[in-house]
Amino acid sequence: MASTGDLVRTFETLLRGDVAIVGGKNSSLGEMISALAAKGIDVPTGFATTSAAYWRFVDANNIRQKISDLISEWQSGKSQLAETGQAIRKLFLRGDWPEDTATAIKNAYCQLSASAGIENLSVAVRSSATAEDLPDASFAGQQETFLNISGEAALLTACRRCYASLFTDRAISYRQNKGFDHMIVALSIGVQRMVRSDRGGSGVMFSIDTESGFDKVVLINAAYGLGETVVQGAVNPDEYQIYKPLLNDLKLVPVIEKKRGEKQIKMVYGGEDMPTRTVPTSKAERASYVLNDEEILQLARWACIIEQHYGCPMDMEWAKDGITDELFIVQARPETVHSCGDAATFKTYNVGKRGTILTKGLSVGEAAVSGRLCLIENARDISKFVDGSILVTETTDPDWVPIMKRAAAIITDHGGRTSHAAIVSRELGVPAVVGTGNGTYVLHSGEDVTVSCAEGDVGFVYDGISEIKTKTVDLTGLPPTRTHVMLNLANPAAAYRWWKLPVDGIGLARMEFVVTNAIQVHPMALVHFDLLKDQRARKAVEKLTIGYDNKPEYFVDKLSRGFAALCAAVYPKPAVIRMSDFKTNEYANLIGGEQFEPKEENPMLGFRGASRYYSPRYKEGFALECQAIRRLRDKMGFTNAIVMIPFCRTVGEAEKVLEVMAENGLTRGENGLKVYVMCEIPSNVILADRFMEKFDGFSIGSNDLTQLTLGVDRDSGELADLFDEQDEAVRWMISTVIAQTRKTGNKIGLCGQAPSNHPQFARFLVECGINYISVSPDSFVAVKQHVIVAESNKARLGSDASATPSFL
Structure with a gap:
């Protein structure tokens, strides 16, 4: 007989180093309860079965060798994945609990119920594999979760089903691809007190921007009811973005974005035969936000504390109790995509001539691809998927992973940035447009389209095949320059794409x-x-x-x-x-x-x-x-x-x-x-000293200044040859106003297209002594390199070469 401590451990006794004993999910819950409760983070209590309990179940039912044989047959090509997985799962579902293991689980459940003062406490039963939630591999969604489980018999049934879920088709496939030995991975079961989010809300939270890897924001997705609808991508949730560096100032509300999702359904408690059920949301719920600003900020602060404690970007699940209005963290794991990326380089995509927009949704990733659509509406028809085509479906769950990794891109009707489709696409490096609402209605198999996730947080599906140009940007070898090089940006949705550029x-x-x-x-x-x-x-x-x-x-x-x-x-x-x-x-x-x-x-x-x-x-x-x-x-x-x-x-x-x-x-x-003024009219140059008495700086708009200096309509096709920002008269205007502004001590820059279209024009501006040049992101590296060369060649730098202009 094994001791209870060998078979079951309360969360309070676990630390993140206990992955081999209770898996990544449960060890992380224990870590947060032990180390972060004092910092105000609330985690529902519970207990975990150990890896020893798993192997005890396997050996008591004499199925270890049977599992190994079935896996070997599949690996050698003698059987299909589906029949292998089904055969192994049956071994678990037909197995009997060893008496000591069943007793340990029931006793721990009884104690958990007693501490809550509720007989047959409602609990969440979650799987936690010993090769799960590692920094370089996310097993999110690979094993099963069962919610609103009440009573000893129902609990033991749910636990048995958790064991079986270690060998779902997607879990077997994922371990094989990641190189994990199927016969050394065990499964721990986490039994956690339920949060009444069926009457409140729940969702997923990242301490990093999921698409760009921008590490200064927290991303929160929220929907009404239990959190499975968000994770599964069954709803289009609310989305909130919060700026981390300003969270410590309690007078501020740095909520950058609040996007209201449709949230058409929610998962709530069911009855004995069906612990949970899905129901429509009310019109009032669809028209409102799940969280208020105070709750958004509280979750974001918790995300920062958890990230700081673990020392890496984190992927978390949260829940709001609709009865008490309390917030809880119910899971936390390392983010596995951007935390492993290369900060020195990144790839950009540019879509050429675009066709009509067929549909749009949230973009996942930053790539663009063209290809042929393959519409699969039901998981039963997965075998009909054509490798290399663009998958269109309502939503995905882990059963879809085998074909998702064979897809050129993915389009779904439902789901947010933290849905299953988004998480898996991100990890696979496959561009996806999720939450279109109508993709399966307006798109059809065999249609040629272009999927673009390269234009910000909105993803587009264009009719036809577009030319897609890619460019790898190497950021090494770009030292700071005295002349600041800044960006012209218009689209907030694309702002984070460029965070890695060393801009000023x-x-x-x-x-x-x-x-x-x-x-x-x-x-x-x-x-x-x-x-x-x-x-x-x-x-x-x-x-x-x-x-x-x-x-x-x-x-x-x-x-x-x-x-x-x-x-x-x-x-x-x-x-x-x-x-x-x-x-x-x-x-x-x-x-x-x-x-x-x-x-x-x-x-x-x-x-x-x-x-x-x-x-x-x-x-x-x-x-x-x-x-x-x-x-x-x-x-x-x-x-x-x-x-x-x-x-x-x-x-x-x-x-x-x-x-x-x-x-x-x-x-x-x-x-x-500070208040600047555009310099784009000859009067701005002529009376530069007077204008600078009223403003802190000038920004030269070379397009309008050229138009008004040369008397050429910049939009006129007939006069296109005469419109030249590098014309001698325009250069005189620019050099004159720069010289005048430097006398007054004001700042001056240029934000027109000339340096972007003609990077060598930047050398002229540096020679004039301009403070900053603002260019389009795609020309930043070229302009920066011209500035570096111009400054190194500029004889007059001398004593002020090291002085960097300050704007703030």
């Missing part, structure tokens, strides 16, 4: 892109919604603003969070945010915009930029822009945000704009706020 900040963040893509509505149509005449526009606005107490708040919230993602990508380095610079015809294209915009013959030189901000036509809209920036800096904490005013024609206009900004809580100099 963001030199141009365009508000127009955020408004067009994330907001879509004209700000005045939100301020004056009651006056909006277009009924289609009214319906569109109503739909977009669901969940917001007032419609202008929708604009402020979306805009502030969009810029938060950009600021977070480079914090604490500067991020220069250009206030809106739509032309009237572009503003009119926004939802509800036509009613609020004048019609102009030449919008390029019309009612744009600074002139709008103090005008009665748009002053209320600009107030919303200011509110968003103020929230970004003061509430979220991104004080690295610098405001930039575009198309400011006169010094008097500059004064009016600064006055309106101050009225809306943005006063130059307060809380470190």
Whole structure:
């Protein structure tokens, strides 16, 4: 007879070094209870069966040699995986419990129930393999979990089924691929008190961005009910992103993103015959967030504590008790994809001519592929999958892994970034677009498409085969330079793609892109919604603003969070945010915009930029822009945000704009706020010293400056040959304003396309003494190399060569 301690261990007695005894999952639970409870992290208590208990069950039923023989037959090709797995599982399911093992489990369960003061306590029964949750291999989803198990008989049945799940087809296949010996891997069973998340919510949390590997954010997925729906990818959950470096300041709310998921179903408690069942969510649940800001921040802080304790990025599961409103961590394991990556290099993908967008969802990975679709709606039809094609299905579970690794890409109807499809695709390095909602409806087998996950956190499925260019970027050998090289970025969804680049900040963040893509509505149509005449526009606005107490708040919230993602990508380095610079015809294209915009013959030189901000036509809209920036800096904490005013024609206009900004809580100099102005009009050059009295810096917009210096419409096909940013007159303008600005001590940079299109143009700018150059991400390395060469050749560097300009 084995002693109870050899067969069962309470979580409180376990540490992470006990993987060989109780597996990765259970040893990690014990570690958190032992080491992190004092830091406020709540983990539901429980117990684990040991690896010795597993082998005792195997030998008591005389099945060790039978398992070995069945595995050998499969490895030699004498049997199929499906029949091998089924035969081994039957050996376990038909086995009897050794008396001492069954007694140890029942006694531990009785004690757990007694400590809770509940007879036949409801527990979660989870599998924990001794080769599980290692830093270089994730066995997530390979074995079974059983929820809401109550009573000794039901518990022993669930435990037997856990043992059998060590030999599911996907588990056998995964161990074989990873090189683990099937006959030395044992299984521990974790029995953990259930959290009443069936009445609350649950989900998954990563201490790293799952797609880019950006290590400064926590990613949380959340849905109502028990967590299996999130893990299985059966729902499109809420998604929250939190910026880790600002979490310690309790006055701040650094929640970068809050994306409300559809959450159409939830898993709740069932009856004796069926411990859990899936039911539809209410309309109110679908329209609301699972977690409030306080709960989001609490979980994010816990993620940071757990990551710091383990010393590596972590993948965690959490649950909220709907009765007590308490939060719990129910699992934690090392993240296995980006933590093993190479920080010195990364690959970029560029999709050429694109076809029509057929569907879109959340992107997994950063690659793009073209190929032929293979639609498989049911796991029974997996054998029909064509190797190398693009898999389309509603959702995946671990049974799909054998074909997922043979797919060129994966498209699912349901699931978030932490769904099974996303986790497995990420680990396999296969691009996936998950949560499309309609992929199996609008796509069909045999259709040629391009799957692009290279454009940020939205993944696109385009009609037809596109040309895809790949480039490996080597970041070694790029030393710091005196002339800062920054990025032009517009899309917050793609900001984290470039976090590995050794940039000096963001030199141009365009508000127009955020408004067009994330907001879509004209700000005045939100301020004056009651006056909006277009009924289609009214319906569109109503739909977009669901969940917001007032419609202008929708604009402020979306805009502030969009810029938060950009600021977070480079914090604490500067991020220069250009206030809106739509032309009237572009503003009119926004939802509800036509009613609020004048019609102009030449919008390029019309009612744009600074002139709008103090005008009665748009002053209320600009107030919303200011509110968003103020929230970004003061509430979220991104004080690295610098405001930039575009198309400011006169010094008097500059004064009016600064006055309106101050009225809306943005006063130059307060809380470190710097205000820059675009240099894109000849008057900006001519009166540079006067403009610099009003602003902290200049950013040369070489496109507009070239247009107005040469009198050439930059969009004119007939005059394309005359539009040249390297023209002698344009260079004179640029060199003159740089020289003037250096006299006043203000900062000056350039954010036009010239250095991106012509990296050698960067040498001219360095020779002029510019402070920073802002370029598109794909040209960063080339421009940086030109700057390095130019600075090394610049004879006048001398004593100030080591001085690095400071922006903040």
